[in-house]
Amino acid sequence: MHKIALPERPNWRAYAKEVGFTFADMHGEPYWDESSAYEFSLEQIETDLEDPATELHDMCREAVDHIVKSEALLDRLAIPDAHRDLVLESWQRQDPEIYGRFDFAYDGRSPAKLLEYNADTPTSLYESAAFQWQWLEDQVGAGVLPHGSDQFNGIHEALAARFRAVFAPKSQLHFTAVAGNPEDYGTVEALGWAAREAGLGAHYCDLESIAISDEGQFLDDKDRVMGVLFKLYPWEDLLRDDYAKYIRDSNCLMLEPAWKAVVSNKGLLPVLWQMFEGHPNLLPAFFEADLGGGMTQDGPVAQDVVQSFSRAEAQLNAGYVRKPILSREGASVDIFKDGALLEQAKNSEYSDYPRVIQAYAPLPEFDGFRPVIGAWIVGDSCAGIGIREDKSRITQDLSRFKPHYIKA
Incomplete structure (x- = not known):
């Protein structure tokens, strides 16, 4: 794993504007940064990141089954009493999951260490799935990267396949996020794009515009009933909102499902350690x-x-x-x-x-920046990575996104 200085594409900002990547710069600072990129070997990707992420996902599902049956653990994770049945029933029905993101500390030599699991509402999806792939194609085409350079990035294709596997053709899905947040909209649009490619209907509605019908169903801003709703709004907030009391009887399938409330919670980390103590990818x-x-x-x-x-x-x-x-x-x-x-x-x-x-697993340092590897889970397997880096030891909302490639 190396950080390599590379020339930027001369037209990338114009292209970002053209495709709606409006948050490539935020608050006067670069968010997308292609002045350098992280280089991996194929073995590092497959053995150190892809396989462990897929295995950790299976372990997390085992942890869900353990947690939802334990009132003591539900207490520990602060799952509201009024909605514990909602969480349990969601798991018992095996309500489908679409995606999630493991965050790893990884230096290219030692086993990747799980820092946390963003299982419910992970962002940076568009940058990971689409914009960095276009960067790779452009840089290979320009001769900046050697012919045969690759990227661990089948995220969009995996999302389309996942939607196709879960929903019947022409099913109608709704997507929602808080209004006025370009990064959140970029995430739900990336998901909607994959859903449309899978032959499904994909409709967007601002979170604030969702209404409740007299029958207790969720309605979009055109008064259409929502049968499937992907919400870029975390379960820990939703379960404490007034809307929560309508979910159970709304006949609306929520994405991500309610059982994800127990794996998007940092209380998952000690549960995993107690269940799988000594696992090489756990702290x-x-x-x-x-x-x-x-x-x-x-x-x-x-x-x-x-x-x-x-x-x-x-x-x-x-x-x-x-x-x-x-x-x-x-x-x-x-x-x-x-x-x-x-x-x-x-x-x-x-x-x-x-x-x-x-x-504490110290992040490696490259030119004063510390990267975190985001390993994307789609369905039940790892489909790609995205990288965020910061001068701080704590990755934050404005930490830079860096592209990566697999050395030819």
Whole structure:
């Protein structure tokens, strides 16, 4: 894995504007940055990223089955009491999932380490699936990259195949996001594009324009009943909204499904560690309330947790990350090293939630930037990657997106 300086395409900003990539620059700073790219070998992609991501997805599904049957874990994950049946029934029906994104720390040598699973509303989809693929084709065509250079990117094709597998031809799907957010719209439009390619209808409606019929069904801004709704709005917020009470009887299939509320939650991390302790792609992780020794302790702790912590104590003492169970874009995250605060997120809006402790896996550093590998899961397998980098150790909403290629 190397970071290679490359000439930018002379017309890329005009092309971005033409295709609606309006957030390529944000707040006076580049978001899309093709002044360099990350180079991988095929073995690194297939063995170190693709296969582990697919395996982790299977492990997460095992964790869902464990969590939804445990009132104690649902408490830990702060799933509202009123909607636990909604989550459980969604899992029991096997409501289909479409996509998700694992975030990895990976340096090209050591096993990739799971930082978190963005299982519900991951963004950066358009950049990953479409814009970086066009970058590859253009750079190979211009001779900047050698003929035969490739990219781990079958995301769009996998999404179309997934929609085709889940829904009957000509099924009508709705997509929604908060109005006025170009990045969110780019994500739902990328999904809608794949759905249309799969032979389905794809209709967009601003989240704020959704209404409820007298019969309790969701209606779009043209008063059409929504039978399938992809919402770029996280379950942890939706389950606390007034709309939540209508979901169960609305006859509307939600994408992502309600059971994803338990895997888009950072509480998944200690559950995975307890179920699969020592897995090469996992970091030791615990609920903060279970830990003493300078961290907080909240009542009796199961003996297996005590023993697991004892085995991981040296690694945690060297460095750990404290994360709220509900958090977005690195908000309210603290990194400690050798007992001292190393870095703290500027955004603290999630600081009131319970927290988990995860062993610290330092991101590799290239030219002062630290990349996080986003491994995209479509259906039940990994279909591609996208890379975000930042000078900070905490990846945030304005961290840069970098293209990648597989060396010919």
